[in-house]
Amino acid sequence: MVYYASKLAVSALIILAVSELAKRLPGFAALVASLPLTSLLAFIWMRVEGSNNAAIADLSGQIFWLVIPSLLLFVAFAFLLRHGVDFWLGLAISAGLTVVAYLALLPVLRKFGVQL
Incomplete structure (x- = not known):
């Protein structure tokens, strides 16, 4: 504990x-x-807990592919805020767009043999 x-x-x-x-x-x-602090912390905690390099490398590779659609959040959020959209609404819209981008990317990755 x-x-x-x-x-x-x-x-x-x-x-x-x-x-x-x-x-x-x-x-x-x-x-x-x-x-990528969350990723760095995950790698560190995995290593401390005894994970091998292969498991950490697998996580790192999967994170790489998922960073691509997550970039949409930052672009959309900045755009919406600069155009007068309320903070919370802009955050929700940006997060929603990011989820849509994740869902759109997954079948594309599968088509090219990338499994997450």
Whole structure:
């Protein structure tokens, strides 16, 4: 239980640091936030828990393909906010578009032999 609490605390501290950094240095915070922190943490926790390189490599490869449709969220969200759409509505629309992009990409990947 202590181990899981430690994982949660470390992960939460990183998220807290980025959100606080964004208030003071938005450009640097954007750089830090653009790092695949969730993926990096997953790789680290997998290694600490004894996963082999093949399992971590598989996860890394799968993440690569799923990053592509997730980029739509950032483009759509920025566009909507700049055009006066309410924050929450823009976030919901952007997330919805991203889900649609994921669903559209999956059959394309399967067609080319990529299994997620």
